[in-house]
Amino acid sequence: MTDERYSISQVARCFGMPVSTLRYYDDLGLLPAAERRGNVRYYGHEQLRRLALIQRLHHRGLVSLADTATLITEDPPADQPSGRQVLIASIETIRTRIHDLHLAQQLLEHLLTCPTADPVRECTHLRTELGEVVDHALAALRPPPPSRP
C-alpha cells in the first residue's frame, strides 16, 4: 500500500518548495526521484520521507546541503566513520548555535523593553555588558609581561 507516485509539481506544492529546488536536489543526488517514466520524475513514499528528513535538517541552513547528504545517504563503505563524524560535528554546531541564538534573543528582547530612549547608545546595562566583552577582547592585545620572580 501507499505505493502511489507523485509528480514533481505535486511534491513541490505540498512540501511548500519550488520545483526547481527538487530538481536541484536530484542533480546533487541528494533526493533522487523514485523512478522516471520516460524522463519524467515520480516520487514515492520513501522519497517523501527523505525529503521530510532533508527539510528538517537543512531548513534555513541549519545543516549544509553537503553535510545533510553525508548524514542521510550514509552508505558507509564499511571503512570510514565519516557519517558519524559529521553527525557529532553537526550536533556540536547546533548546540553552540542555539547558545548564540539565546544570547542574541536576550539582547534583542532587552532592546525591546529597555526604558532608555536609545538603548543601543544610552542604556548602561548594555554598555557595561558590551564593555566587558571589549575589555576581554583587548586583553589579548597586551599579554601582561610575565613577571618572573
Add this chain to the structure above:
Amino acid sequence: MTDERYSISQVARCFGMPVSTLRYYDDLGLLPAAERRGNVRYYGHEQLRRLALIQRLHHRGLVSLADTATLITEDPPADQPSGRQVLIASIETIRTRIHDLHLAQQLLEHLLTCPTADPVRECTHLRTELGEVVDHALAALRPPPPSRP
C-alpha cells in the same frame, strides 16, 4: 580615560576577524571607524562596543547584516518605527529558528544513539515520525470534497 585608539589590524586580531571584514563593514557604514588620521582608520572604545554588538547579533548569520544595521544604527527619523519592526521580526525569527534547531538536534541525537544499524532507513521510530510529516503534507494535495449537508 579609555580614549585609546586601535589600528585596524589590532582590532582584527583581538576580535578574531579578518581586516577585510572590518573594511567591508566600514564601506557599508555599519561600523565606521572612530576617526581617520590621514586616510588611516583608528577605532575607539565606542566603536569596539558596537563591534561586539554586531558580532553578537550577526554571528554566523543569526541576523542579516542589513537587519543588524537597521537595529543598531537606529537613527529613527522620528517618523517610521522601522527599527522596532525589524526588532520584533528578528526576535520572532530567532524563536522559530531555535525551535527548528531543537528539532534537528533531537533528530541527530537519535541517529547517534539508535541501535538500528542504519537508522535513516531502518529505524521504525524515525519512519513513523517522518511518515506523519509526509501524510500531513500530502493531505494538502487532496482537499476532501466539502460534504455539505
Add this chain to the structure above:
DNA sequence: CTGCACGCTCAAGTCGACTTGAGCGCAACA
C-alpha cells in the same frame, strides 16, 4: 636609499544554494 610592514582604494572573484531563461518534447483539448 632601499626594503619591509602596514595602510589604503577599487574592481573582481568566490561560495553555497538556488533561480531563471532558452529551447525543446509530449499529451490533451477546442
Add this chain to the structure above:
DNA sequence: TGTTGCGCTCAAGTCGACTTGAGCGTGCAG
C-alpha cells in the same frame, strides 16, 4: 491543427557576505 500545460536539460544569473588582487602611499630600520 494549434496552443496550453507540464515536464525536461543545460547554461547562466543572483544574492549575501565576504575575500582576493592589483596598484599605490607612508614611515622607519638597516
